[in-house]
Amino acid sequence: MLATGTKATTAPTADSQDAEAGLLWKQIVGPLEPFLEAVSNRLGEQVRAFDPELSGLAEYTLQGPGKQLRPTLVGLVGQALGRPGPDHITVAVIIEMIHLATLVHDDVMDEAALRRGRLTVAARWGNETAVLFGDCLFAQALVLAAGFPTPEICRAVARATETVCTGEILQTRHRRNFPLSQEYYFRVLEMKTGELFGLACDLGAWCSGAAPEVRGTLRQFGLAFGTAYQLYDDCLDLMGQESAVGKSLGTDLAKGKLTLPVLLAWERSDPRERSRLERWIQHWEPGHLPQLRQMLERHGALVEALRMIHVHLERARQHLQGLPAPARPGPLHAAADYLARQADRLNGAH
Template sequence: MLATGTKATATPAADSRDAEVGLLWKRITGPLEGFLDQVSAHLVGQVRSFDPELTGLAEYTLQGTGKQLRPTLVGLVGQALGGTTEEHVRVAVIIEMIHLATLVHDDVMDEASLRRGRLTVAARWGNETAVLFGDCLFAQALVQAASFPTPEVCRTVAQATQVVCTGEILQTRYRRDFERSRHSYRRILEMKTGELFALACELGAWCSRAPAGVREGLRRFGLAFGTAYQLYDDCLDLLGEEQRAGKSLGTDLAKGKLTLPILLAWERADARDRSRLERWIREWHPQYLPRLRQLLDRYQALPGALAEVHDHLTRAGRELAHLPAPVQKEGLRAAAEFLARQTDNLTTPG
């Protein structure tokens, strides 16, 4: 039952599942520990190249880098293709700076106060500073991309950044518009989140000098994996607990963003419930959340949304299966399994 979903996450069984998923993540990243340490050190070096007045702000931002999913994908791709190099570290740093920039800007647009258990840059330093600092991160990422001897990296990074920003614009444009959002939602997910995961896999393969067919297959894996991750995150925004998630929850609802569970409920609802749902989203207040969860439960919106996460992960697995035998796929498969288990942990036992 959705109505009791957040209570279920606090049970010992849920804690046990979380611990199991955490151990899986450590097994995935363990062989990449040295690589990820280099990425972190290079990130620190990049932000310390900013004006000294920004040092405290920059270091604060880096302290909340989370699981470093995108650098991890770069490393896993490098590992699958023979090992990581200094170039893999550099592209991982570039992609992580772009990702951090989007988070800083997202928190401004969403008026979010928490990110990874701490005050957001906007909440601590104000919106103006946050927007401009996000711009600094974007610019520094492009400076580093331009330092490669070929323009291909800079061009690919710039194109991906444009796609991400376009996806965010479209999502903002379609707020509270159920008809437009229903047709555009999946495309927007691929653009605003899937694209950076795809970029991580594509450039990781480029650094390994993989042939074009392998690069394209890994890019498609990253796109499917990243889209699945955003679907999972959209479910977490509705069903998680803020303390456990480490970020402000319910911001999608407050800003009128229509995510998959909401859209599925709306598609399946009768006229009366559609009207109620539209009114809640138009005039959102946290007191509506229990009733919203009951409505989602009535129309089985959570199982439908979680099934789509698994569908995208299955698609990602198919892309790996099509890669030639010399590619060592175990780490990438484990990353998909990690997300599948996280997704399953959002369900309520029994």
Template sequence: MGVVVNLEGGKRSAATMARLMELTKDDMARVNELILAKAGSDVELIPELARHLISSGGKRLRPMVTLAAAQMFGYAGEGHVKLATSVEFMHTATLLHDDVVDESDMRRGRKTARMIWGNQASVLVGDFLLGQAFRMMVDVGSLEALDILSTAASVIAEGEVMQLGVAKNLETTEDEYLAVIKAKTAALFSAAAEVGPVIAGATRGDRAALRSFGANLGLAFQLVDDALDYGGNTSELGKNIGDDFREGKVTLPVILSYRRGTQEERAFWKQAIEEGACDDAALERAIALMHRHGAIGDTIGRARHFGEIARDALAPLQDTPQKAAFFDVIDFCIGRVA
């Protein structure tokens, strides 16, 4: 489709992750071992389905943030590995549940678990992974870390329900949409960043800084995903281009295009999003309208704004290799559309 703009930035964004990956590589090897161990079960379907999703790609950014945040404050125990694994299991469970709710067919170029094993198995294995995550949190023995991650799990579930409320609703406001992604995406990033300093015994000010960094990083990350759905590439995004459109998702580029459009353009959006007339020709027109009204550019602008807030949150902290890596992570998130 000729109007699709190149927003890939893949090589550039991958390069900015190098410092974080190097700092956490030894701990991530232990996380990966623990993932495989804790995804095991005598019930054959559970490890089979879990391995399908766990092995399907993804950079595992959230657990790397947890590990680096613990390192940043001199943590020397074993708890950060269990907490990082818990974070990854929570994320994986959310993906399983999301694909069922969204009726998604593909993720990262592969069939979703629900397409292979069905909705019921996907939901139940997601629940199993959440249970394993909470067992590991308990093993760490930090009530504060348990409180942060359990609260995040509750907020994520609320976000899922909020998303159902705005599904295919073109009257959704930008504030309402931001509330959804704060719950669905930013809450886990925020918790992942905060639990490291918690178990390292960092000050409340340091914890608050990491919490703010994570929350705003999560908002930036999701808004960039919103933009990439209308002009990225499948390997970078982790799903097929236009999936949000085909599923009738009201993301920020849609909200801005609809509100800025003419009466005739709004009729098109209603037909596409609310009535499901979302073939390739409709997607091509949707992208053209987004560019006409600056919706993709403004979505990226919002992402950059939250990225700057995340950067400012880190600024007062002592300079460490981990802090520098976190600045890189912000660049990575925004750089996917550079």
């Protein structure tokens, strides 16, 4: 989700060839290009923080392809409240390192061989090394956080990390377990994805010297926006096109993760259809996807799930209305509008 010539300019779109979408996203993040470039450079510098024998592993992880969504939010908040500075860069690096650590661990648990078109750390160096290096990333993020003159950053980072890991545990414990309530599903989404989005907005505001109430308002924006983004990603896993998404579809189902469209279809099905859906999830095969899509469309599950993206994005926009007059929440509002547009495009494709 970033800019021209760097990984900071690739728009988070269901169709990477959509020039119009790419242009819209560039208009949002274009002013942040120097900031995002600085974040990328600072991430690269972190390679030297690890033992020389781990330099290849660290470089592979820290300088790999990525959307940098969370650093982008840090920068957008800094822009809304003035101008991003050196502290914003450090905070963005901290949060991105935490995110990368969770991805390294996720790939071990999911037995994933590829991420973003290349071998995962686990596939290339083995599970034991991947688990331990993920721990190293968490630790290095806390080292950077400890460099601030207040323990507040360390506390916020540690709390957020605990929340993210707890959300992952809760999701893992309920794999393939029907029924699962929508309330529980959204709780996990907020913990797993929304939390780091909320942290990015909160600490971005802290770096700008914002008052506690402003920080709280922006944190709530981040939680709602992050939840909407993860819901969009869950829908994309079922409704996208592999050539555009850049990965195999149905990966959540292969891992037994029950996403909102599937939960809605189960709730609206008769006993026979429920049994069929449960069998598919228990023994998932890619060939089930066309039949599953038909079931989802028959029960309006896809349309309802996409509607819920708009619900959470509207909550995010409402939080921006609570910002004081000097703030310029335009880019944050535009980011929410962009994601809403992408959800509508996904709906239009089916």
